[in-house]
Amino acid sequence: MTPSEARRDALEEPLSAHSPIARKDRDALLAARLYYLQDLTMDAIARELQTSRSTVSRLLTFARETGLVQIQVSDPLDSSVELETAVARRYGVRAHVVPHATNLNEAEMLDRVAMYAARTLTPFVESDIVLGVAWGSTLTAMSRYLNRKSTHGSTVVQLNGAANTQTMGLGYASEIVRRFGAAYDAAVEEFPVPAFFDRAETKRLMWRERSVRRVLDLQARMKLAVFGVGSVYADVPSHVYSGSYLDAADVASLAAERVAGDIATVFFREDGSSSGIALNDRATGPSHRLMRSVEHRFCVVSGPAKARSLRGALNARLVTELVADEATVRALLTLET
Structure with missing residues (x-):
């Protein structure tokens, strides 16, 4: 030889x-x-x-x-590493900071963060994995940049319903999860229920149905969840706040309960608490308890206006991996001073 x-x-x-x-x-x-x-x-x-x-x-x-090789540029003048270290020290999560370019507008920065997040996600996707995916403008952008990675026995499951009084939301949400499924050769499980039921009792009854329980049981087996952060503070409102999902009474209720944001249409305050938020009883997204049991919770955020909402998600311990632009991370850390 x-x-x-x-x-x-x-x-x-x-x-x-x-x-x-x-x-x-x-x-x-x-x-x-x-x-x-x-x-x-x-x-x-x-x-x-x-x-x-x-x-x-x-x-x-x-x-x-495909993520078999990841190239990292070490620049002694780069502040990204310092910011990532500061976030890790404060919140115990692994942060990936996307450098901010002053000449980019909000939509362009979102696009850059989405591309970075798609590439960063690849190594986390394995065969025989259940991957939970939320819907929203951030995940829509991210889904366009997913790298192809062949897996077997994997499933992509929709985290929350997308229907409202104007639309069933199937085209919007299904396009996102189907892109994830196509990228990873995974089966796709959609969740054809409303984002919010009109009554909490309706949700309790529906959650007993075998067809719904099948999806819920699949969500309970998640090893990886991918989501953005909905924000009531964003300059461009998150889809859940602008897409006919909430009526005037809902919005007033969220304001009275000091809600800062949501993940998969389940709401939280800036301190991370969620008890007493009435709308959560009608929401179809996974509970915070379930989310905290998922091994890898991959959160993608773009825009400093979402800093307070991101802070709430981090305080609620809903995130293990964070991809965010530099301006957003700086705004987040400023809240701590």
């Missing part, structure tokens, strides 16, 4: 012995190890893999796009 063959066997052995990773994933990982960890040139890797240089280039690109 030549030294090259021995090295290749050593690199491949853990994968071939125990992992169901597809051949392309395996080849991409091998090429990435040789390129990034052993400093081999693409020409040298092509010779070892007995393939062309262009194939090696495509494998390295595939490794980056």
Whole structure:
């Protein structure tokens, strides 16, 4: 056996012995190890893999796009690391801060955060996983940038209903979850119920129905949940506050109860509390208790106007991974001073 063959066997052995990773994933990982960890040139890797240089280039690109390789730029003048450390120290979450460019408007910044979040999410998605996805403008933007990653036995489940008095919301919410499903070769489970029932008693009765219980049981098995933060403070109101989901009495109730925001249409105050918020009794999103039991809670936020709402979500311990733009994180930390 030549030294090259021995090295290749050593690199491949853990994968071939125990992992169901597809051949392309395996080849991409091998090429990435040789390129990034052993400093081999693409020409040298092509010779070892007995393939062309262009194939090696495509494998390295595939490794980056699917999250097998993540490139981090270390800039001693970059404040992002300091901000990420400050958020981790204060709230015990892992933060990913997207640098802020002053020439970007709110929509452009959301688009940049969505792209960053989509790429950051990829390594968390595995085979045989139940992935819960909320709906909203942030998740709509994020769903357009999801990297393709092949999994098996995985399911994407909608976290909360989207129907209201004007629409069933099926096209809006289903488009998001279907994009997630397509990106990860996952089955899709929609949740065709209202965002809010008219009466709490109706919700209690519906939650006993076997067809609804099937979705609720699936949500209870979530290992990963992805969501944005709805905010009553945002310059551009979150979809739940502007899409005919709340009537005047609902809005007045939220104001009286000092609500700061919501995750998947379940509301909280800035201090993280949620007791006594009447609308939560009619909401179809997962309870905060259920959300806190999910291993990875992936929150995506764009816009400093959402800082108080984000603070409430963090105080409620609903987040483990945060992707947010620099201006939003600075506004969040300013609230603590």
